[in-house]
Amino acid sequence: MQLPDFMMIFSSSLGLSILLWLVVITVLLYMARRPAHEAILSVSKILFHAFRLLSSSILLAEKKLKQRNREVLLASGKIASEHIVEREFERIDAFVKKDLSKFPTLQREITDSIVKLDEDYQKSTEIPPAPPGWTKAIEPIASIPPSEDSMVAEILKSIKDALEKAQGNALAAYRTSSEKRHAFLKNMVPVLRHINKDLLGLDKNVQTLLERSATIDRHMDDYKQISEKTDRAVQTLSSSSMTQFFIAGFVLAIAVGGAFINFNLISRPMQEMVGGSVYMMGFKVADIAALVIILVEVSMGLFLMESLRITRLFPVIGALEDKVRIRMIIVSFVFLFLLASVEAGLAYMRELLSVDDAALVAGLLGNGAVEAVVGVEESGRWITTAAQMGMGFILPFALTFIAIPLESFIHSSRTVIGVLLAGLLRLSAVFLRFLGNISKYFGKSLVNIYDLFIFLPLWIEGLLLNKKDKTGLVLAVANSESGAVNSAAAPATIKKRTPRKTTASKEKEVTEEIKEVL
Amino acid sequence: MREVMKPSLSFILISIVIALGFSACTTGPHKAHNKGVYMLIDTSGTYTKELEKAQQIINYTLAKLNSGDSFVVASIDTGSFSEKDIIAKVTFDDRPSKANQQKRAFQQQVNDYVKSVKSSPYTDITGGLLQAIEYLNERDTRTKTVMIFSDLKQELKKGYVRDIPLALDGFDVVALNVTKLRSDNIDPREYMDRLKLWKNRVEEGAGKWDVINDLERLDKLIKE
Numbered sequence: 001m002q003l004p005d006f007m008m009i010f011s012s013s014l015g016l017s018i019l020l021w022l023v024v025i026t027v028l029l030y031m032a033r034r035p036a037h038e039a040i041l042s043v044s045k046i047l048f049h050a051f052r053l054l055s056s057s058i059l060l061a062e063k064k065l066k067q068r069n070r071e072v073l074l075a076s077g078k079i080a081s082e083h084i085v086e087r088e089f090e091r092i093d094a095f096v097k098k099d100l101s102k103f104p105t106l107q108r109e110i111t112d113s114i115v116k117l118d119e120d121y122q123k124s125t126e127i128p129p130a131p132p133g134w135t136k137a138i139e140p141i142a143s144i145p146p147s148e149d150s151m152v153a154e155i156l157k158s159i160k161d162a163l164e165k166a167q168g169n170a171l172a173a174y175r176t177s178s179e180k181r182h183a184f185l186k187n188m189v190p191v192l193r194h195i196n197k198d199l200l201g202l203d204k205n206v207q208t209l210l211e212r213s214a215t216i217d218r219h220m221d222d223y224k225q226i227s228e229k230t231d232r233a234v235q236t237l238s239s240s241s242m243t244q245f246f247i248a249g250f251v252l253a254i255a256v257g258g259a260f261i262n263f264n265l266i267s268r269p270m271q272e273m274v275g276g277s278v279y280m281m282g283f284k285v286a287d288i289a290a291l292v293i294i295l296v297e298v299s300m301g302l303f304l305m306e307s308l309r310i311t312r313l314f315p316v317i318g319a320l321e322d323k324v325r326i327r328m329i330i331v332s333f334v335f336l337f338l339l340a341s342v343e344a345g346l347a348y349m350r351e352l353l354s355v356d357d358a359a360l361v362a363g364l365l366g367n368g369a370v371e372a373v374v375g376v377e378e379s380g381r382w383i384t385t386a387a388q389m390g391m392g393f394i395l396p397f398a399l400t401f402i403a404i405p406l407e408s409f410i411h412s413s414r415t416v417i418g419v420l421l422a423g424l425l426r427l428s429a430v431f432l433r434f435l436g437n438i439s440k441y442f443g444k445s446l447v448n449i450y451d452l453f454i455f456l457p458l459w460i461e462g463l464l465l466n467k468k469d470k471t472g473l474v475l476a477v478a479n480s481e482s483g484a485v486n487s488a489a490a491p492a493t494i495k496k497r498t499p500r501k502t503t504a505s506k507e508k509e510v511t512e513e514i515k516e517v518l
Numbered sequence: 519m520r521e522v523m524k525p526s527l528s529f530i531l532i533s534i535v536i537a538l539g540f541s542a543c544t545t546g547p548h549k550a551h552n553k554g555v556y557m558l559i560d561t562s563g564t565y566t567k568e569l570e571k572a573q574q575i576i577n578y579t580l581a582k583l584n585s586g587d588s589f590v591v592a593s594i595d596t597g598s599f600s601e602k603d604i605i606a607k608v609t610f611d612d613r614p615s616k617a618n619q620q621k622r623a624f625q626q627q628v629n630d631y632v633k634s635v636k637s638s639p640y641t642d643i644t645g646g647l648l649q650a651i652e653y654l655n656e657r658d659t660r661t662k663t664v665m666i667f668s669d670l671k672q673e674l675k676k677g678y679v680r681d682i683p684l685a686l687d688g689f690d691v692v693a694l695n696v697t698k699l700r701s702d703n704i705d706p707r708e709y710m711d712r713l714k715l716w717k718n719r720v721e722e723g724a725g726k727w728d729v730i731n732d733l734e735r736l737d738k739l740i741k742e
Binding site: 268271272275276277278279352353356357360361363364365 | 586
């Protein structure tokens with residue numbers, strides 16, 4: 001170890017020079033102790049307050065952001081709830097128009113059926129024809145026992161025949177009448193069934209109406225909660241947004257996978273159209289063109305969904321006149337159809353190119369390989385061709401439905417991003433508070449470390465002060481004994497003493513520190 | 519409402535015009551992405567027997583090259599610094615289908631040459647390299663690869679000056695199928711010295727040198 005020349009106080013002894021320098025530095029540090037302590041503590045205090053101020057500002061911003069998130073969530077929830085209630089009312093309206101508009105007709109049918117039933121009933125209750133009255137008059141004659149007089153016997157026989165004939169006629173008439181009444185009762189069965197069916201239908205409709213009313217009640221309750229801006233409504237909406245965000249994100253990821261397959265289907269044949277070695281900004285123009293076609297398809301899908309009022313990403317489209325909107329639906333669909341047809345054609349071209357490539361590679365490898373490849377291709381080439389063309393045609397239409405998860409994703413991402421930002425701000429505030437406290441205690445530690453370097457002069461000072469204290473105390477006792485207490489004579493050193501901290505006060509201090517950190 | 523409709527329709531039209539514009543865009547910078555391969559085939563002495571292997575390498579290279587790439591096959595004979603020694607050359611068309619046709623035609627040209635090749639008494643490798651450098655620099659391809667299918671034993675006719683430094687900055691020079699001569703078997707140092715000589719010449723010219731004797735390792739031949 002060597003010291004620079006200018007530091008070598010004793011040129012002959014390095015140790016002595018170092019010792020002397022240490023003494024000088026210690027003395028200087030001891031002399032500068034108070035201002036150095038003040039400087040260190042003030043810097044740490046400045047840092048502490050600066051960090052605290054920053055933390056407070058960030059917490060304030062977080063509070064405002066949370067408030068804004070709450071308002072956004074409630075506003076979007078209110079709109080969504082309004083849409084749901086509106087839609088439910090539309091459904092009820094359609095239901096009432098469709099099913100309950102038939103109610104007067106149904107009522108008339110039921111009334112007619114009841115009138116017919118009543119008539120039939122009346123008819124069925126008609127009294128059967130009474131047996132002729134003279135039969136009763138001749139009953140005693142008929143009951144006369146047969147005699148041997150042939151005259152009498154003949155008379156009686158004719159009476160009996162007449163009576164039997166009359167009874168037969170009466171029975172036949174009764175049967176005919178009963179048949180007619182039964183026929184009326186029989187006619188009542190289909191009428192009753194018809195009435196029953198009508199009443200069941202009515203009951204079902206009323207039940208459906210009641211169920212829809214219950215649904216509307218539930219949605220109205222939600223709407224009320226949102227309008228009143230209750231915490232429960234915010235919590236429900238927030239949870240719903242998170243769920244929507246993840247579900248929509250998942251579906252979008254699947255859609256991106258579909259778009260990727262679509263891209264691979266058309267990028268290779270695109271080289272036939274725009275060239276395989278033309279580049280733009282480091283990317284193949286064929287790839288860019290394929291991507292643009294897919295993006296245009298997605299745009300068409302978005303317009304189609306907007307025009308059909310399935311999504312509401314563009315209020316301008318939703319607000320269009322029905323006539324214009326229908327035109328837009330047709331235009332979007334036609335473009336989509338044309339692009340899908342183009343893709344199917346490109347997919348077919350891709351298959352041709354693949355076959356050509358395979359044949360070329362096989363030709364370069366050798367004739368045996370060519371035959372093998374041709375054998376495989378002949379048997380199943382049409383399957384891959386059809387599959388590729390089908391995918392090329394279907395995928396653009398499938399991509400149309402991206403609009404639905406995209407809308408959910410965009411709407412829910414507002415909430416999710418807001419929550420994430422609020423969390424980030426909170427974390428920053430805690431971190432800044434932590435830094436503030438670190439700087440505060442770092443300053444205190446530096447003061448202690450400073451004192452550690454000058455422990456020797458401090459120790460000597462302590463010894464001297466103790467001696468002085470003892471002298472001062474002896475003097476004070478002597479003065480009190482003499483009764484002449486002089487407050488001005490109290491030694492300054494007594495003032496310097498600081499009371500030792502009790503355990504309770506230390507605990508209190510630690511609790512405060514924890515609170516500050518949190 | 520009609521005014522509201524206009525921006526949407528115009529957006530659709532603009533999108534389609536952009537797509538069609540991309541489709542119509544058939545010109546552009548080629549040089550930044552294409553590859554250039556120049557293959558020199560030694561036709562001296564008994565090395566002509568190795569030409570079947572050269573055909574394999576040519577076929578492999580053809581399969582690896584794409585639209586916009588350039589490929590030349592030239593022979594090494596008495597005086598190789600000449601366009602006359604070019605057996606076949608091609609720059610593949612932008613359209614893959616056309617490029618495939620060109621590959622087939624190229625393969626046929628090489629096959630025809632192999633059938634009718636006559637061995638040359640001298641081997642002017644340097645002249646071939648100079649010709650390759652000139653050609654590939656003119657094509658200005660992104661990657662420049664010179665493949666030398668030879669035993670690397672240069673034999674010059676009296677009067678030919680080939681003590682010329684090679685400017686191979688940006689070039690990859692690959693020696694293929696460097697066969698051992700009878701004299702190499704007696705003294706392997708000859709073989710090693712030959713390889714060292716060419717390695718030094720290439721590296722002095724700021725080129726990259728590689729040797730592939732195992733034809734199973736051809737996957738390292740063409741750099742992407």
